[in-house]
Amino acid sequence: MASLKFDDNNVPYLDLGDGYRIALEGDEYTDAKAKEKAARELRETPDVVEQSLQELRSLLQEEKTLYVPMDNDAFMIKFLRPCKYYAQSAFELIKRYYRFRSKHPDLCDELYPASVKHVYAEGLVHFLPLRDQHGSRILVLECGIANNSFPKKQVRLVSFVFSKMFLLWALPLALYLLYRWSIATYDYFEKRNVPYVKPVPFFGQVLSFFTQGRHAVDVASEGYRMFPNTRISGVFTLRTPAYLVHDPTLYKQMATKDFDHFTDHVTDFRIETDPILARSLFFTNGAHWRHHRSGLSPAFTGSKMRSMFGLLSKSAGDAMGRLLVFADGKPFTMELRDLYSRLGNDVMTSISFGVEVDSLTDRDNEFFLKGKRLAQIDGLPGLKFLMATTIPRVFHFFRLSGMYKDVNDFYTDAVARNIQLRETNRITRPDFIHLLLQARKNTLGAEKHEDEALQDAGFSTVKEHAFEQKGEGKMSWADIDIAGAAASFFFGGIETTTTLLCFTSYELAVNPDIQDRLRAEIDEQRESLADGRTPTYEVLQKMKYLDMVVSEALRRWTPLGLTNRKCTKNYTFTNTDGSRVTIERGQNISIPLKYFHLDEKFYPDPLRFDPERFADPNNINQDAYVPFGTGLRNCIGSRLALMQAKCILFYMLSNFIIKPDTKLTIPIVIDETSAGLNAKHGFWMNLVPRSAVLFLPTPTEKWKPSKVSLTDLFRAVQLALEAGMYEPRTQLNGAVVILDMEGLALSQIMQFTPKFAAMALDWIQQCTAMRLKSVHIVNNSYLFNMLFAIFKPFLSEKLRKRLFFHQKDWNSLMSHVEAKCLRPKYGGTLECLETDGMLLGEMFELYHKEYELANSFGYLKKQD
Ligand code: HEM
Numbered sequence: 001m002a003s004l005k006f007d008d009n010n011v012p013y014l015d016l017g018d019g020y021r022i023a024l025e026g027d028e029y030t031d032a033k034a035k036e037k038a039a040r041e042l043r044e045t046p047d048v049v050e051q052s053l054q055e056l057r058s059l060l061q062e063e064k065t066l067y068v069p070m071d072n073d074a075f076m077i078k079f080l081r082p083c084k085y086y087a088q089s090a091f092e093l094i095k096r097y098y099r100f101r102s103k104h105p106d107l108c109d110e111l112y113p114a115s116v117k118h119v120y121a122e123g124l125v126h127f128l129p130l131r132d133q134h135g136s137r138i139l140v141l142e143c144g145i146a147n148n149s150f151p152k153k154q155v156r157l158v159s160f161v162f163s164k165m166f167l168l169w170a171l172p173l174a175l176y177l178l179y180r181w182s183i184a185t186y187d188y189f190e191k192r193n194v195p196y197v198k199p200v201p202f203f204g205q206v207l208s209f210f211t212q213g214r215h216a217v218d219v220a221s222e223g224y225r226m227f228p229n230t231r232i233s234g235v236f237t238l239r240t241p242a243y244l245v246h247d248p249t250l251y252k253q254m255a256t257k258d259f260d261h262f263t264d265h266v267t268d269f270r271i272e273t274d275p276i277l278a279r280s281l282f283f284t285n286g287a288h289w290r291h292h293r294s295g296l297s298p299a300f301t302g303s304k305m306r307s308m309f310g311l312l313s314k315s316a317g318d319a320m321g322r323l324l325v326f327a328d329g330k331p332f333t334m335e336l337r338d339l340y341s342r343l344g345n346d347v348m349t350s351i352s353f354g355v356e357v358d359s360l361t362d363r364d365n366e367f368f369l370k371g372k373r374l375a376q377i378d379g380l381p382g383l384k385f386l387m388a389t390t391i392p393r394v395f396h397f398f399r400l401s402g403m404y405k406d407v408n409d410f411y412t413d414a415v416a417r418n419i420q421l422r423e424t425n426r427i428t429r430p431d432f433i434h435l436l437l438q439a440r441k442n443t444l445g446a447e448k449h450e451d452e453a454l455q456d457a458g459f460s461t462v463k464e465h466a467f468e469q470k471g472e473g474k475m476s477w478a479d480i481d482i483a484g485a486a487a488s489f490f491f492g493g494i495e496t497t498t499t500l501l502c503f504t505s506y507e508l509a510v511n512p513d514i515q516d517r518l519r520a521e522i523d524e525q526r527e528s529l530a531d532g533r534t535p536t537y538e539v540l541q542k543m544k545y546l547d548m549v550v551s552e553a554l555r556r557w558t559p560l561g562l563t564n565r566k567c568t569k570n571y572t573f574t575n576t577d578g579s580r581v582t583i584e585r586g587q588n589i590s591i592p593l594k595y596f597h598l599d600e601k602f603y604p605d606p607l608r609f610d611p612e613r614f615a616d617p618n619n620i621n622q623d624a625y626v627p628f629g630t631g632l633r634n635c636i637g638s639r640l641a642l643m644q645a646k647c648i649l650f651y652m653l654s655n656f657i658i659k660p661d662t663k664l665t666i667p668i669v670i671d672e673t674s675a676g677l678n679a680k681h682g683f684w685m686n687l688v689p690r691s692a693v694l695f696l697p698t699p700t701e702k703w704k705p706s707k708v709s710l711t712d713l714f715r716a717v718q719l720a721l722e723a724g725m726y727e728p729r730t731q732l733n734g735a736v737v738i739l740d741m742e743g744l745a746l747s748q749i750m751q752f753t754p755k756f757a758a759m760a761l762d763w764i765q766q767c768t769a770m771r772l773k774s775v776h777i778v779n780n781s782y783l784f785n786m787l788f789a790i791f792k793p794f795l796s797e798k799l800r801k802r803l804f805f806h807q808k809d810w811n812s813l814m815s816h817v818e819a820k821c822l823r824p825k826y827g828g829t830l831e832c833l834e835t836d837g838m839l840l841g842e843m844f845e846l847y848h849k850e851y852e853l854a855n856s857f858g859y860l861k862k863q864d
Pocket residue numbers: 255265281282283293488489490492493494496497500558559560563564593626627628629630631632633634635636637638640641642
């Protein structure tokens with residue numbers, strides 16, 4: 001524990017262990033290096049000092065209403081040094097400094113450490129024990145807001161129910177007409193000698209879409225079980241025939257070697273009606289897809305994933321902290337689909353947009369609500385998807401769109417604003433928008449020496465194929481293309497990863513021995529972690545059993561059970577009976593990933609959840625293990641999905657024991673009405689905290705405005721800077737400020753009234769007698785960036801040049817402040833006890849006399 005001590009000269013210091021301490025250094029520097037620097041940078045030679053002291057004294061004598069200790073050289077030098085010994089400038093600075101104090105008595109009167117002891121106690125303002133490589137003091141302000149409230153779950157079903165009721169009365173007439181028109185094509189497979197599933201009449205199919213007797217993936221894959229001895233069969237979706245691939249090797253061949261025949265996905269959205277979806281990687285086709293895929297691939301390499309991992313882990317770790325606070329050490333019941341989709345949304349919002357949201361607390365935040373609407377594939381959007389896939393001409397004739405307009409507008413706007421903010425403020429952050437902007441400038445490439453070791457996120461990781469762009473000319477990345485790409489990550493990533501986490505948690509809950517073994521592996525790895533709780537990319541890569549569990553969950557509960565291709569060039573192959581089958585250009589192909597995974601031929605006792613299957617990967621038929629698809633159009637996000645799922649499981653099992661709740665149905669009942677894979681009655685689990693306090697992440701969001709007012713915070717900062725100004729070494733080398741905006745919330749931003757902001761700007765730019773070398777803003781969110789954009793025009797050129805925005809890019813921070821001075825949470829290597837704010841406040845209080853003297857100076861008040 002940190003402690004307050006005194007050295008041999010009776011100077012107080014805060015002992016942080018291992019030789020690290022924080023003390024105010026009141027003595028003049030005497031070493032040659034500092035003297036040489038002072039002479040070089042500040043013109044500090046005995047003659048100049050003497051002369052400027054005299055000049056300043058005579059200038060001050062003219063300022064009759066200002067009371068300052070003119071006989072006190074140390075006092076005068078405090079102002080002369082930041083002004084490089086130009087007496088006139090120091091004189092102006094002194095006047096501004098004391099005018100500011102007179103003008104703002106609420107902020108500056110009776111400025112004693114004791115009056116803001118609570119601010120220090122909260123750890124909001126403190127110094128780091130080491131100076132930076134230039135000798136500057138490092139002052140840290142942690143301004144993020146603390147918010148641990150966790151409101152009760154709000155059920156949002158009304159609009160969903162309403163949309164279904166609408167469909168029930170609006171559709172029947174149209175369906176009857178479609179039925180008459182549909183029957184004609186049903187002899188398609190008969191003519192081609194391909195076994196096929198006799199279709200339910202069109203009308204019945206549409207009706208079953210809403211009443212749903214069976215899961216959509218199962219309906220589409222019915223032929224897989226009916227015709228065990230063929231490589232391909234036929235099936236109808238509405239009136240459209242589709243081939244169903246039975247042989248995983250054929251799928252692989254189509255997706256890799258013969259990719260030229262199957263370059264496209266089936267669903268056809270148009271740019272005019274679906275500007276975002278049509279540009280998303282999932283739905284775009286042809287040259288546009290090639291351009292986007294080859295441009296985006298470098299954003300998903302192992303090294304990019306590793307650099308993004310910090311954001312991901314931080315977002316998941318913070319959420320886990322809130323869950324623990326909510327749990328308060330006691331078991332509680334929770335529906336995990338809701339939890340995981342909120343976590344997934346927060347992670348994706350952070351790594352895509354650089355916006356920190358907390359969907360556990362701020363339950364109706366726009367990113368979450370729009371993300372949900374974007375990924376909705378049931379109800380009306382589901383019907384539209386079906387139409388765009390099976391009757392695209394009708395879909396386009398009515399100019400229908402697959403995505404809600406408000407969702408379109410939201411992503412278009414959010415991306416455009418985000419890009420503008422970054423470009424005007426030169427913000428960089430290791431997230432997708434940043435990478436996509438690099439793709440726009442053609443500077444996004446795989447690392448020169450891509451670290452092979454980082455590529456493997458687990459057994460299920462799919463290979464990224466390199467392919468040539470085929471003379472389609474150069475395409476550019478407009479803002480809308482970037483929006484489309486970002487939306488495709490939300491669309492493709494959140495529900496799938498949520499499904500993986502839900503079913504893995506279910507299996508862990510009903511197989512406690514597997515859960516215990518996995519937890520033992522996690523606990524073992526935690527011992528190797530610097531803080532014992534925050535997993536790193538490399539640690540997750542090492543975890544064999546975690547990988548076995550996740551691989552088996554992806555097999556047993558394949559999140560995307562069916563994928564598709566469009567035949568883009570006639571394709572002929574030999575069927576099992578020796579007959580030649582030709583798939584014609586324009587035909588749809590379905591690939592039943594789920595059924596490969598549940599096929600006894602490949603996986604004995606396939607319904608059993610058994611991670612041991614993956615103990616030796618050589619036992620797995622690689623062609624028949626395709627949770628992320630295969631070939632050139634496989635899932636671009638497999639590494640991200642695996643790392644995210646593993647990271648969240650790591651946190652969950654570190655902190656909780658997952659037990660089935662009484663509301664959980666065992667075995668799980670699948671929701672047949674959902675197009676995705678889901679549990680009918682939810683994933684209700686009982687989460688039992690392990691040792692809550694032990695694993696509680698350090699709360700980084702510190703500022704509780706109910707405890708510390710903005711005025712007090714400001715006063716505490718002034719006092720800390722005053723302390724720095726007292727030190728000759730800091731007068732020479734200046735100060736570096738780290739402004740940690742972790743968790744800054746809108747409510748907090750609202751406290752910065754225009755009046756307060758103007759005052760703060762005036763103070764920092766004009767009235768502090770401190771050489772402010774640089775201000776580093778870290779963990780800054782989208783909200784902060786918006787706030788800053790308002791202030792920017794009012795900043796002086798000088799200050800603007802000294803402001804650096806790093807978000808969470810610690811390499812960027814460390815290019816200014818060397819690693820050994822920074823704590824690990826800022827990417828540094830400074831491993832000593834945290835500064836105890838309470839003790840720091842007490843240490844400042846020991847300088848009461850000095851502060852008292854300082855408070856006695858200034859402009860005389862009227863009554864004086
Ligand atoms: C457990 C989680 C996930 C699963 C099981 C999954 C599965 C799949 C599958 C099966 C495909 C189709 C492959 C094919 O047709 O051969 C796919 C495509 C895709 N996935 Fe994922 N995915 C997951 C997570 C993600 C994440 C996190 C992202 C976002 C970054 C993502 C983005 C995409 C995109 C953009 C495509 C379309 C690729 C293209 O057409 O070029 N997926 N995914």
